[in-house]
Amino acid sequence: MSEMEIKSLEERFNQRIANDEKIEAKDWMPEKYRKTHIRQISQHAHSEIVGMLPEGNWITRCPTLRRKVALLAKVQDEGGHGLYLYSAAETLGISREELIEQLLSGEAKYSSIFNYPALTWADMGAIGWLVDGAAIMNQVALINTSYGPYSRAMIRICKEESFHQRQGYEIMMALMNGTQDQRDMAQDALNRWWWPSLMMFGPRDAESPNTEQSMRWKLKRKTNDELRQAFVDQTVPQAELIGLRIPDDKLKWNEDRKHYDFGDIDWEEFWQVVNGHGPCNKQRLEARRKAHEEGAWVRDAAMAYAEKQSNKPLRVAV
């Protein structure tokens, strides 16, 4: 294809997106669109899968059976969401195996929030309430993204996630209605998870070079700072309602802006964790690597069996 032809294809492509048409897997797309989507969708998938780990740690220690089934179902959902997203990425011509290799080699990123430790039961509340709350803000916006398979995965995910945040908030509420020990536990969890949750929206707009392109492709509908502000505005009253204090002395309602003003994020910490030096980066990747390596013989066995069986489908009923 000549440069001219590519240019005209690109113009038509951009026009289609501007007209709210969806792009499907087999449609022509600029190479940059494909690459950016593989990167973002797989990053999102990796976040779901790595995100299973901090909460997964607490499945065996839930305080009640009701909490145990809820947490187990929630962590399982995250696995399901990772699967939907890997499948969406695979439509762009990359295999799951390659995507997982990228995660395990450290080449691909995932949401830094999961590099923080889950230390107490209240962290299950804080993660569901804050981390899922922040994730949902991003994901709801992505329902209308331009790439069809990604958009469809988001629809399914948003529908399923509606219980996740409620689950977390309910845990916090129960703690705040409990003993002093329990209230302290809840406040401590909020203190530790608040700032990392604000960091989930990424660098300030001024330092986020991809925003404009991503906006055009509807990979982003609002900027990092807009989403962060919306999250703060939404979360502060929720904290107040159950008697939790947001750990930010500068937090204050601004009547002119009709938004909360809030304090400065520790960007040094943000980049430290993004660059692999957070409290749990090593152990999270190590856990994924271990599961993948120890699963290799299992995956091989199933393939070998399938090949042997292709001609003999008889089986004993159990």
Add this chain to the structure above:
Amino acid sequence: MKDWPLWEVFIRSKNGLEHRHCGSLHAADAQMALENARDVYTRRSEGVSIWVVPSAMITASQPEESAELFDPAADKAYRHPTFYVLPDELKHM
């Protein structure tokens, strides 16, 4: 060794409705694809029947062909009831 092949999953949400494509997954064989589909895609009672098809077995039309495949249908207005002009007095036809 190679990864499990990809399968497309179709779910009938209740009797009377058609199976609809709902996503894909990996499985080593058809039996496993069916079981994985049940575990992954019907966790919230979304289905009463499942089809799984190896993704590689699907023949798809190409977007480049869409003009010749689909545009010709656009000017066949006579296939639609509004093409036929009938008196207003005639109800329910």
Add this chain to the structure above:
Amino acid sequence: MSKALIQYICTVADNNLILGQRLGELCGHGPNIETDIALTNIGLDLFGQVRSYFQYAAKLEGGNSSEDTFAFLRKENEYKNVLLVEQPNTDFAYTILRQFLYDVYHIRFMEHLQQSNDETLAAIAAKGVKEVAYHARFSADWVRRLGDGTKESHRRAQQALDDLYTYTDELFHHNESELNLVNEGIAVNTAQFKSDYYQTIHAVFSEATLQVPDQKYFLKGGKKGIHSEHMGYILTEMQYMQRTYPNMQW
């Protein structure tokens, strides 16, 4: 009577509770996502049944008891699960073989419990029997895949079978609570499907090209509250919150 019934409910429910706890350890660590999700579904089914059983036991016991006092606040020797279900997730072959050896028992057990003269237990079984039928299908398929897959998977599956087979006989022992209630048509007389159980698992092992171990001695104890060394660790983790923060609402 009520005391014996509560004992019996524990005998039945503890198997699910401890096996569910073992499966819960694996969530997020499966050989791939699909299999991870499938195993968690089994865990969720088991915990769902546990809740029904313990809610019933709490109703019989009255006072301040609840499903959670039964699940979390007993002493080790008050748990009556079989030794089989407390065995660790040594590798995926152990997880699958342990599951299969239990599922084939569990499905037969539930089929019979549906006929119990105790209506609540019969109702729990009627609901659970469908779940367990799926578990048995899932684990049997995987036993075949591992046994007749690669050399390595065969070796691992055979190892797991050799190590776990010794725990199967206990499934058919009756503890005191069962002996008390079998004659009243409340408890299931598990002896009646013992030979069917072994026939079925052996048939699957034969398809899976696995050798049935030549087992002369079988291990037992769990049903009488005498557990393996694993049990203390399982309970330490499971009871952690309730023991550290007693008498609180969560």
